[in-house]
Amino acid sequence: MEDALILGAVTLNSRLFIGTGKYASDALIPAVIEASGAEVVTVALRRVGMQQEGVMDHIPENVRLLPNTSGARTAEEAVRLARLAKAAGCGDWVKIEVIADTRHLLPDGYETCKATEILAKEGFTVLPYINPDLYVARSLISAGAACVMPLAAPIGTNRGLQTKEMIGILIEELDTPVIVDAGLGRPSQACEAMEMGAAACLVNTAIASADDPVTMARAFHLAVRAGRESFLAGAGLVRDSSLAEASSPLTGFLQ
Amino acid sequence: MHLVINGQPQEVTCSRLDELVQSLHLDAKRLVAEINGEIVAREHFATTQLQENDKLELVHFVGGG
Numbered sequence: 619m620e621d622a623l624i625l626g627a628v629t630l631n632s633r634l635f636i637g638t639g640k641y642a643s644d645a646l647i648p649a650v651i652e653a654s655g656a657e658v659v660t661v662a663l664r665r666v667g668m669q670q671e672g673v674m675d676h677i678p679e680n681v682r683l684l685p686n687t688s689g690a691r692t693a694e695e696a697v698r699l700a701r702l703a704k705a706a707g708c709g710d711w712v713k714i715e716v717i718a719d720t721r722h723l724l725p726d727g728y729e730t731c732k733a734t735e736i737l738a739k740e741g742f743t744v745l746p747y748i749n750p751d752l753y754v755a756r757s758l759i760s761a762g763a764a765c766v767m768p769l770a771a772p773i774g775t776n777r778g779l780q781t782k783e784m785i786g787i788l789i790e791e792l793d794t795p796v797i798v799d800a801g802l803g804r805p806s807q808a809c810e811a812m813e814m815g816a817a818a819c820l821v822n823t824a825i826a827s828a829d830d831p832v833t834m835a836r837a838f839h840l841a842v843r844a845g846r847e848s849f850l851a852g853a854g855l856v857r858d859s860s861l862a863e864a865s866s867p868l869t870g871f872l873q
Numbered sequence: 874m875h876l877v878i879n880g881q882p883q884e885v886t887c888s889r890l891d892e893l894v895q896s897l898h899l900d901a902k903r904l905v906a907e908i909n910g911e912i913v914a915r916e917h918f919a920t921t922q923l924q925e926n927d928k929l930e931l932v933h934f935v936g937g938g
Contacts, residue, residue: 637938644936662937663905665879665930672903672933686937702932705905705912773938800938822938 621850623795623817626711626743626764628682632657633812634842635684635797636835637822638673640774646831647676654835660684660713660820663703684745686713693732700737712737713767714746723773727754731761738762747799750784752791759794766794767820770811771801774823778807782814789815805834805841812845813853877928890921894931903933 623630635658638647651659659681661673677683685703690696693716700712714737716729725747731754734744743764748754750768758766768785771777779785780801788796795817802808808819821838828834857863876883876893887893890913894901906913907930913921923929 638936639938641936660938661934663932664935666899666904666933667879673936674903674934685934688937701912702905702907705914706934
């Protein structure tokens with residue numbers, strides 16, 4: 619397969635992962651998933667009977683579920699959530715998300731590493747959500763993570779690639795896939811992340827909060843593909859000088 | 874029988890987990906259950922006896938990012 623993304627034991631054609639939270643109506647989700655081309659979608663685990671309805675009726679069977687451990691404040695809680703998610707019978711992928719800071723929702727790298735180590739040993743394919751910190755990323759890879767998922771900006775903010783330089787360092791230094799997660803607000807920003815060499819992007823709020831989520835899902839699909847192709851094509855040099863360089867031959871008119 | 878279900882104290886008349894799930898009008902196919910911190914596999918719902926003061930967690934997937 620051409621330019622596939624391999625995560626754990628799975629080969630993916632689509633480099634856009636999408637979340638299923640915050641839709642005005644969950645009934646939009648099937649059309650959003652189709653328009654996005656996503657093969658991986660995230661879900662959360664919560665007690666039944668609370669405000670939220672179950673989402674599984676709206677998720678096609680052919681997509682791979684990526685349960686997150688949102689709500690976990692410690693490694694121990696994340697491990698518990700991951701095991702519960704696995705018991706639901708939807709595979710062994712898990713997005714580790716350990717957040718004790720409710721103001722900025724920034725992930726706790728230390729607890730994330732502890733959870734990753736335990737779950738990777740149990741056979742989970744672990745996709746950890748992190749601050750774009752090279753040392754945390756390396757620790758996670760040593761602990762068995764299948765990729766790292768650095769945030770572009772705080773969760774749900776649509777603020778774009780605020781951490782661009784740090785993500786660039788991860789991409790440059792790591793052989794493991796870097797999947798940009800959280801904060802991407804526009805397809806152009808996802809395109810830029812892919813152009814930098816990100817392996818994939820995970821988008822939720824930007825699609826769910828758009829006036830037309832289905833069209834926005836398609837826009838992200840196209841942007842991620844465009845960015846990926848641009849990366850593979852190898853962009854031309856940016857010239858230091860402000861002087862122009864002709865694109866057409868500089869010989870005189872018909873001479 | 875007295876149980877704590879998702880943090881709420883409740884009196885129930887059923888004695889097996891599958892009966893409880895049914896009485897709460899929940900879809901067992903979409904559910905994960907934990908009793909006193911131990912996960913109960915779905916295929917064991919029908920053979921799992923509930924005990925007085927058991928603490929149950931019944932969880933399912935919801936939309937999330």
